[in-house]
Amino acid sequence: MAEMSKEIPTISLIVSTYNWPAALEKCIQSIFKQTHLPDEILIADDGSGDATQETIKQLKKDSPIPIVHVWHPDNGFRLSAIRNKAIVQAQYDYIIQIDGDIIIDKEFIKDHLALSQKDTFLCGSRVLLSQAYSAQLLNQPAIEKLNKLKFPLGSVLNSLRIPFLSKIMADRYKKNKPRALRGCNMSFWKKDLINVNGYNESIQGWGSEDAELAIRLINNGIKKRFLKFGAIAYHIFHKENNKENLPENETILFTSNRDNLRWIANGIKKTKLFY
Incomplete structure (x- = not known):
């Protein structure tokens, strides 16, 4: 009997941004080139000014979705x-x-879909681009193909796309632990995010928001899978974010882990209910 084909889910692609329209433009342009387009793009804008607004207006004109x-x-x-x-x-x-x-490889969405399963979420990795090469890419009117010879040596492994290895390693990768993840390359079923009340808004400033969410998803029976050798994401260089809130955020993360939390009060719904 022939194997039944996998049902392809509909996709919302969320892109977070803050006051860097040049990078956002390159990011969205890479989305337009996907072999499997999302059904919509949502730009999650943490308070950017007019320049970002104008860039988004132009991107909307150019967008096929x-x-x-x-x-x-x-x-x-x-x-x-x-x-x-x-x-x-x-x-x-x-x-x-x-x-x-983030600039995404043309097969990025296809690779996430290939490993998507019920009751799981996916975490991928990234290629860190150098400051000089990032500046060069930002100055180009369009990016056709990235030059792997300019990748830092430590990021070369993350630039390899090998689909059959990706499937093999999804549940076996040695770093497949709750805190081994990158929020810039993740995917989830929307209902699973709603069931844990989304992100913890008590976490402000840089750090720990993705790991804390991952812990609650896992506590709620949603398995983490690791996306290696697929869904290639290229991270444009920028200075490190301010980490002054990190100790407080780490305390929130520790509490969620210690208390086996699945739900937080200060999330999508504002409630005192914990379960």
Whole structure:
């Protein structure tokens, strides 16, 4: 008997951004080149100014699919909150999440779909681009193909796309632990995010928001799978974010892990209910 074909879910692609329209433009342009386009793009904008607004207006004109600009006022680093707003507005079943400083390989969405399964979420890796090469890419009117000879040696492995190895390693990779993830390359079923109340908005400033969410998903019976040798993401160089809130965020993460939390009060729904 022939194997039944896998049903392809509908996709909302969430792109987070803050006041870097040049990088966002390159990111969205790489989405337009996907072999499997998402059904919509949601730009989760953590309070960017007019320049980003103008860039998004132009991108909407060029886009073959709907682009939704989800924005809130600039009140510090509130990535968890703006991602929650985008999750709520997402119209489709499966959410792929990247950052606006990421250029994605043309098979990126296809690779996420290939490993998507019920009751799982996916975490991929990234290729760190050098400062000089990043500047060169940002100055190009369009990016046709990246030059692997300019990748840092430590990132070469993350630039390899080998689909059969990707399937083999999805559940076996040695770094497949709750905290081994990159929020710039993840995917989930929307219903699974809603069932744990999304991101913890008590986490503000840089750090720990993705790991804390992953822990609650796992506590709620959603298995983490690792996307290696697929869904290649290229990270445009920028200075490190301010990490002054990291100790407080790590305390929230520790509590969620220690108490086996599945739900947090300060998420998509604001409630005191824990279970």
